Amino acid sequence: MSQAGGVDPLQTSGLTPLEQQYAGAVDGGALHEQELAEGTAGAPAAELSAATAGADILLEVNDLAVHFPIRRGVFVERTVGYVYAVDGVSLAVRRGETYGLVGESGCGKTTLGRGILRLVEPTAGSVLFDGENIAELKAEPLRRARRRMQMVFQDPLSSLDPRQSVQSILVEGMKAHGLADSTSATQTRLRELLSAVGLPTSALRKFPHEFSGGQRQRIGIARALTVNPDLIVADEPVSALDVSVQAQVINLLEDLQAELGLTYLVIAHDLAVVRHIADRVGVMYLGSLVEEATSTDLYADPLHPYSRALLSAVPVPDPVVEDTRERILLTGDLPSPANPPSGCRFHTRCPWRQPTRCDTERPALLELQPGHRVACHYATEIASGAITPVDRSATVFG
Numbered sequence: 105m106s107q108a109g110g111v112d113p114l115q116t117s118g119l120t121p122l123e124q125q126y127a128g129a130v131d132g133g134a135l136h137e138q139e140l141a142e143g144t145a146g147a148p149a150a151e152l153s154a155a156t157a158g159a160d161i162l163l164e165v166n167d168l169a170v171h172f173p174i175r176r177g178v179f180v181e182r183t184v185g186y187v188y189a190v191d192g193v194s195l196a197v198r199r200g201e202t203y204g205l206v207g208e209s210g211c212g213k214t215t216l217g218r219g220i221l222r223l224v225e226p227t228a229g230s231v232l233f234d235g236e237n238i239a240e241l242k243a244e245p246l247r248r249a250r251r252r253m254q255m256v257f258q259d260p261l262s263s264l265d266p267r268q269s270v271q272s273i274l275v276e277g278m279k280a281h282g283l284a285d286s287t288s289a290t291q292t293r294l295r296e297l298l299s300a301v302g303l304p305t306s307a308l309r310k311f312p313h314e315f316s317g318g319q320r321q322r323i324g325i326a327r328a329l330t331v332n333p334d335l336i337v338a339d340e341p342v343s344a345l346d347v348s349v350q351a352q353v354i355n356l357l358e359d360l361q362a363e364l365g366l367t368y369l370v371i372a373h374d375l376a377v378v379r380h381i382a383d384r385v386g387v388m389y390l391g392s393l394v395e396e397a398t399s400t401d402l403y404a405d406p407l408h409p410y411s412r413a414l415l416s417a418v419p420v421p422d423p424v425v426e427d428t429r430e431r432i433l434l435t436g437d438l439p440s441p442a443n444p445p446s447g448c449r450f451h452t453r454c455p456w457r458q459p460t461r462c463d464t465e466r467p468a469l470l471e472l473q474p475g476h477r478v479a480c481h482y483a484t485e486i487a488s489g490a491i492t493p494v495d496r497s498a499t500v501f502g
């Protein structure tokens with residue numbers, strides 16, 4: 105695959121604020137080429153999960169990387185480093201399942217979703233959709249594959265053209281894929297779609313600003329459904345909505361999945377949303393998956409220190425449990441993805457960090473329990489209590 109050249113390059117003259125934030129990545133280019141050639145840029149090879157072995161897999165992502173070049177120069181543009189937004193992610197999603205992706209802002213969730221759909225060109229790795237390598241598809245086969253993979257965006261208002269009526273928004277996608285053939289068939293289909301997402305037929309003549317946030321997201325979902333997709337990548341589908349409306353949209357997604365056999369990749373920073381909707385969950389940190397398990401296992405028994413910290417911040421409804429449970433406060437910001445820490449990328453914030461391996465050796469995503477993959481050298485010892493938190497800058501209390 106190509107380098108990520110040509111994809112939303114950063115500004116080209118002088119140092120942009122983003123580049124300044126990424127200071128330290130200068131001269132990363134040569135190393136980057138070498139790293140890619142030697143296969144060391146991404147995470148070490150991940151073990152396959154028992155949860156997907158022999159299963160009917162719709163989406164398989166192998167060691168996917170999306171690196172954005174940081175360019176500088178007034179007259180001659182040169183690449184001074186890379187933003188390692190996604191850096192070696194391997195996962196598989198079964199047909200009909202909902203896979204949730206969680207992690208802090210900036211950890212690469214959206215870029216991973218866009219890389220899977222090839223809305224951004226991956227730097228390395230492969231995406232197999234229903235057995236087909238998306239990277240190798242040329243114009244027409246790629247267009248056909250794209251029909252089967254749709255995206256639902258976070259902000260329904262900005263993702264819907266305000267000058268287009270709902271009818272024209274919905275018909276546009278159908279026309280692009282040759283699915284809007286005769287007027288009466290199209291009208292029937294539009295009515296079916298609106299009914300499926302719980303909107304009246306009268307909505308067709310209206311414009312996006314005439315709807316509430318929840319209704320607009322229903323239009324966004326209807327737009328994704330116009331082309332009969334198999335996979336929907338939903339990027340923060342409810343985070344822009346009022347809490348009271350979030351449950352309705354989540355229920356709608358679940359109903360549509362049951363009715364149409366859809367497969368979902370749901371990206372969300374709200375752990376409660378992911379817990380509710382996802383069958384399995386992947387936790388991302390600085391461009392990599394650090395843990396993956398069924399929703400039940402992850403929330404009951406997180407094994408990676410980062411997941412433990414994330415989950416310990418979620419309030420528990422039972423006041424007795426809430427008062428006594430362990431809480432892990434992480435200090436320090438998420439490091440820059442242009443200059444990620446060596447070894448385990450979490451070592452600069454990990455309360456369980458050890459003097460050996462953590463800062464030198466990048467842990468592979470290994471299956472510690474059936475269907476439960478973790479990227480931590482000491483996950484077993486941490487789980488058994490043989491290793492306790494050592495980092496004084498972080499606090500663990502219960």
Ligand SMILES: Nc1ncnc2c1ncn2[C@@H]1O[C@H](COP(=O)(O)OP(=O)(O)OP(=O)(O)O)[C@@H](O)[C@H]1O
Nearest residue numbers: 112172187189208209210211212213214215216441
């Ligand atoms: N086109 C781009 N050019 C350069 N850097 C980019 C580009 N798109 C994303 N990035 C950077 O890649 C990293 C990952 O961004 P991404 O949007 O994928 O994160 P995210 O996990 O979706 O965050 P959020 O939860 O805030 O949506 C960030 O540091 C971001 O600034």
Ligand code: SF4
Nearest residue numbers: 448451454462480481
């Ligand atoms: S490998 Fe080390 S630094 Fe990384 S999560 Fe495990 S204990 Fe923490």
Ligand SMILES: [Mg+2]
Nearest residue numbers: 213214215339
């Ligand atoms: Mg995002």
